[in-house]
Amino acid sequence: MTVAEFLEQDDSLCSFSGSYNTIFTRLSDPTANVAGITEAVELDPTIAAKTLRMANSSLYGFPEPIDTLHRAVSIIGLQQMRQIVLSTIVIEHFRGLPVIGVDMESFWRHSIAVGVLSRSIARFRREANIERLYLYGIMHDLGRLLLFLRLGTRTEELINIREREQCLLFEAERELLGFDHAAIGSALLEEWGMAPAQVEATRYHHAPEEARAFPVETAIVHVADSIANSLRLGSSGERFVPPVSPETFDRIGLEMPVYEDIIGHARKHLDQMQAILLD
Amino acid sequence: MSPSYRTPEEVNALHERIRFLEEALEANAYAMDVLASTTAIFGDTDRNRSPELIIQNSIESIRRLLPAQDMAVYVLDNDCSFNLAYQERPEELEPDLADTVEQLIRDGQFSWALHQNHPVCLPSPVDGESVMLHVISTRTRIRGMFVARFRQSELQRYEMILSTLTMVLFNTAYALESADLFQMMDRRQKALQRITERQSRELLHHMSHDSLTNLPNRMLFSDRLSQAMERHAGAAGHVALILLDLDNFKRTNDSLGHRAGDELIRKVAQDLSELLDHARERSGRHLRTTLSRLGGDEFGILVEDSQGLEGIVRLVTDVVRKTATERQIFDQPVVSSVSCGIAVYPYDGEDADTLLGNADAAMYEAKQRGRNGFRFYTQDLNARTFRHFELENELGQAIANEQLVLHYQPKVELATGRVIGAEALIRWQHPKLGLLPPGHFIELAEDMTLIEEIGEWVLRQVCRDLQSLRAAEDELPRVAINVSARQLRQPDLAGGFHRIIREAGIPTRCIELELTETSIMDDPKGAARVFQRLRQVGMSLAVDDFGTGHASLMQLKQLPADTLKIDRSFVKDLDHGEEHAQIVRAIVLMARTLGLDVIAEGVETERQAQILQDLDCHTAQGYFYSHPVPFADFRELLRPEVALPLATA
Numbered sequence: 047m048t049v050a051e052f053l054e055q056d057d058s059l060c061s062f063s064g065s066y067n068t069i070f071t072r073l074s075d076p077t078a079n080v081a082g083i084t085e086a087v088e089l090d091p092t093i094a095a096k097t098l099r100m101a102n103s104s105l106y107g108f109p110e111p112i113d114t115l116h117r118a119v120s121i122i123g124l125q126q127m128r129q130i131v132l133s134t135i136v137i138e139h140f141r142g143l144p145v146i147g148v149d150m151e152s153f154w155r156h157s158i159a160v161g162v163l164s165r166s167i168a169r170f171r172r173e174a175n176i177e178r179l180y181l182y183g184i185m186h187d188l189g190r191l192l193l194f195l196r197l198g199t200r201t202e203e204l205i206n207i208r209e210r211e212q213c214l215l216f217e218a219e220r221e222l223l224g225f226d227h228a229a230i231g232s233a234l235l236e237e238w239g240m241a242p243a244q245v246e247a248t249r250y251h252h253a254p255e256e257a258r259a260f261p262v263e264t265a266i267v268h269v270a271d272s273i274a275n276s277l278r279l280g281s282s283g284e285r286f287v288p289p290v291s292p293e294t295f296d297r298i299g300l301e302m303p304v305y306e307d308i309i310g311h312a313r314k315h316l317d318q319m320q321a322i323l324l325d
Numbered sequence: 326m327s328p329s330y331r332t333p334e335e336v337n338a339l340h341e342r343i344r345f346l347e348e349a350l351e352a353n354a355y356a357m358d359v360l361a362s363t364t365a366i367f368g369d370t371d372r373n374r375s376p377e378l379i380i381q382n383s384i385e386s387i388r389r390l391l392p393a394q395d396m397a398v399y400v401l402d403n404d405c406s407f408n409l410a411y412q413e414r415p416e417e418l419e420p421d422l423a424d425t426v427e428q429l430i431r432d433g434q435f436s437w438a439l440h441q442n443h444p445v446c447l448p449s450p451v452d453g454e455s456v457m458l459h460v461i462s463t464r465t466r467i468r469g470m471f472v473a474r475f476r477q478s479e480l481q482r483y484e485m486i487l488s489t490l491t492m493v494l495f496n497t498a499y500a501l502e503s504a505d506l507f508q509m510m511d512r513r514q515k516a517l518q519r520i521t522e523r524q525s526r527e528l529l530h531h532m533s534h535d536s537l538t539n540l541p542n543r544m545l546f547s548d549r550l551s552q553a554m555e556r557h558a559g560a561a562g563h564v565a566l567i568l569l570d571l572d573n574f575k576r577t578n579d580s581l582g583h584r585a586g587d588e589l590i591r592k593v594a595q596d597l598s599e600l601l602d603h604a605r606e607r608s609g610r611h612l613r614t615t616l617s618r619l620g621g622d623e624f625g626i627l628v629e630d631s632q633g634l635e636g637i638v639r640l641v642t643d644v645v646r647k648t649a650t651e652r653q654i655f656d657q658p659v660v661s662s663v664s665c666g667i668a669v670y671p672y673d674g675e676d677a678d679t680l681l682g683n684a685d686a687a688m689y690e691a692k693q694r695g696r697n698g699f700r701f702y703t704q705d706l707n708a709r710t711f712r713h714f715e716l717e718n719e720l721g722q723a724i725a726n727e728q729l730v731l732h733y734q735p736k737v738e739l740a741t742g743r744v745i746g747a748e749a750l751i752r753w754q755h756p757k758l759g760l761l762p763p764g765h766f767i768e769l770a771e772d773m774t775l776i777e778e779i780g781e782w783v784l785r786q787v788c789r790d791l792q793s794l795r796a797a798e799d800e801l802p803r804v805a806i807n808v809s810a811r812q813l814r815q816p817d818l819a820g821g822f823h824r825i826i827r828e829a830g831i832p833t834r835c836i837e838l839e840l841t842e843t844s845i846m847d848d849p850k851g852a853a854r855v856f857q858r859l860r861q862v863g864m865s866l867a868v869d870d871f872g873t874g875h876a877s878l879m880q881l882k883q884l885p886a887d888t889l890k891i892d893r894s895f896v897k898d899l900d901h902g903e904e905h906a907q908i909v910r911a912i913v914l915m916a917r918t919l920g921l922d923v924i925a926e927g928v929e930t931e932r933q934a935q936i937l938q939d940l941d942c943h944t945a946q947g948y949f950y951s952h953p954v955p956f957a958d959f960r961e962l963l964r965p966e967v968a969l970p971l972a973t974a
Binding site: 080081107108109120121124125126171172173174176299 | 345346349432433434437440441442443444445446447448455462463464465481482484485487488491492495
């Protein structure tokens with residue numbers, strides 16, 4: 047079975063339904079302006095409310111309350127708002143699905159943690175658009191969710207391999223299927239027409255040295271994933287901490303003490319983000 | 326799908342969309358253009374390294390990107406406060422952008438925006454407008470804040486371009502950072518340069534000076550000595566090198582300790598430099614001295630432009646006398662004298678090393694001779710230095726010691742053999758060297774400026790001698806005295822001479838002044854002036870050694886002289902052929918034409934006397950008649966009954 051065949055098995059999982067689809071399409075239009083984005087988000091009251099709560103969260107720390115989506119978009123920024131809304135839609139879309147083998151609450155906590163950590167690393171690196179890394183982090187393990195869904199009860203086989211081999215879960219995936227969740231996730235994102243940087247960061251987040259076009263983005267997600275695992279901030283089924291490749295760590299270019307600030311910053315916001323996104 | 330299925334609303338929406346896309350395309354093209362030229366922002370050449378210029382360049386880029394109502398740039402200073410570095414339209418629009426920013430700072434929105442690495446659009450007090458904040462920061466450091474006012478409608482159309490703005494401001498931040506680094510490097514470089522320069526100066530001083538006394542050390546001293554010798558090479562004057570050594574210094578060192586020894590050296594050095602300063606003051610500042618500690622208890626003094634060697638002797642005598650004194654060293658009285666050795670360039674050596682060696686030998690000699698004194702390099706009478714110095718020293722004393730004497734060589738009327746006058750010639754009765762002719766010391770006297778004094782003495786002595794004749798005024802002989810070129814330059818030679826003669830009660834016509842043709846030709850105008858004055862007071866004048874200089878007839882005519890003295894060289898050859906006689910004949914003829922008397926000097930044979938007479942020259946002097954003789958003898962010759970040999974035709 048190939049990744050393509052894997053994705054073709056159930057089309058419904060791979061595309062959004064109803065208003066999510068409309069919002070997704072409008073957000074993806076690069077020529078959309080503030081009014082267009084605002085209108086799109088308002089199509090779904092849940093998404094709109096969550097987005098507004100996000101904008102008012104401590105993560106953004108704006109000194110005054112932001113009471114309209116329009117203001118939120120102009121203050122947080124158009125590109126930034128796209129990524130926030132997208133991540134919210136993705137979580138909303140997948141969290142209701144019946145998945146065996148992983149605790150959904152823990153899975154999303156892990157994903158949000160990697161999102162917030164990636165954003166935090168990007169922030170300390172003074173990247174121009176840090177919300178983009180937040181989105182990459184949130185969605186980096188989407189492939190695993192699809193994998194669990196597809197495998198259904200066969201998920202147990204995967205767990206057995208992990209236990210037997212005492213290996214990382216993605217290595218067990220490769221053994222069982224010939225490919226891992228990173229391949230599945232990146233293929234899905236590609237099909238959705240997401241940015242090439244996100245596709246590559248997802249594809250190589252367990253093998254960052256192979257990222258050719260976007261090594262920095264990939265490195266950030268890779269390091270954030272390891273940190274989230276080592277701090278046990280939720281879990282996507284991984285038991286061991288995926289090791290950080292030193293080369294990748296150097297590529298980010300931040301000194302070790304800075305990571306304490308990064309982690310502190312992420313921890314401060316994680317619970318609040320979780321409350322907003324998963325309630 | 327065919328267009329006919331579209332409702333009119335849909336068609337309008339599509340039109341709108343096409344227009345929007347076209348605008349976006351255009352805006353993107355602009356953005357590309359700006360991005361292509363962002364390197365202009367960078368402050369990487371000397372020319373655009375100033376923050377003002379970098380901000381200026383950034384604003385120009387942004388102006389091409391976005392149609393802002395007003396823009397401003399705040400820059401973070403070293404005290405972490407934001408200062409307005411640029412505003413596009415200060416105080417033009419209400420409310421002023423700077424005031425709006427003040428409000429944002431108070432509300433906390435400004436500091437919030439500092440942490441957003443993208444353009445942040447905040448509500449403006451003006452309806453339909455937004456205030457955009459964008460931090461200017463590198464990856465590691467916030468450098469400032471870009472602030473602008475926009476119409477909201479415009480802003481929405483330019484939404485696409487905002488990421489370009491981010492890039493431009495990012496570049497700006499780096500440009501500011503590198504400009505800052507360059508400036509810092511520049512400052513450090515300059516500071517380093519200053520330090521290096523100061524240290525090299527100190528090092529140079531250190532290397533060339535003695536640390537105990539802060540005097541020049543041997544190295545610098547040798548250098549100065551060489552320089553001084555170079556300056557005086559070929560020129561007049563001399564360079565004296567004096568080496569000093571403290572007598573019995575070792576004893577002081579041994580009995581009182583090295584610290585006491587050092588203290589003594591320091592004090593002696595101080596005394597010496599004060600002494601030299603005074604000497605310089607006294608000399609009217611033309612004396613040049615260098616004092617140096619050459620090592621141990623040895624000092625060196627370099628003296629230039631002293632007034633003759635005598636000045637050096639005075640100086641050294643002073644040094645020896647004043648250094649040999651009792652000093653309190655750590656409450657202990659210490660008496661220390663010095664011994665000095667002197668070597669003089671160019672006499673005692675042509676290079677610094679030889680001179681130093683010779684001075685050292687002289688100092689050793691001084692020590693041998695019982696210390697507390699000085700010695701010149703050598704006392705050998707043949708050594709030029711010493712003879713020169715000694716003569717100089719003795720000549721100064723000669724007048725007072727009555728060692729100068731006058732001899733008179735009679736001038737004779739050829740026809741009668743009668744003595745009609747004399748030339749007074751100076752002699753120095755030297756105690757050791759015997760009777761010295763003027764050739765041995767007049768030049769020296771001129772160097773020492775003793776010549777005026779000697780000239781006066783000669784005149785007075787002549788007057789005294791004439792007085793002693795106790796003869797009637799009209800029976801007094803006329804005496805000629807020689808005047809040197811240097812005397813000619815005295816401001817009031819004529820006045821001074823006239824006064825002396827008058828005081829002595831001698832008629833002025835009895836004194837004749839002789840000047841060589843050569844010295845007249847050195848300064849014809851000056852000579853004419855002096856002659857004029859002398860003539861006015863009634864003295865007569867003679868041109869000595871005539872025929873050896875190059876006086877033209879015109880100059881001769883202008884000179885108010887009375888007599889021409891035919892040079893001995895013409896007289897000597899008179900009996901050797903007709904052509905020599907012709908010259909003398911010509912001179913005599915010329916003199917007669919100009920109304921001058923003629924006298925021949927150096928007549929040694931009867932034949933010469935005879936020819937002269939034939940050539941119409943009627944007076945002469947020379948060994949044929951008499952050598953120069955003391956006045957007592959000359960007096961005898963003046964008696965009317967005495968007649969000197971006649972030239973018998």
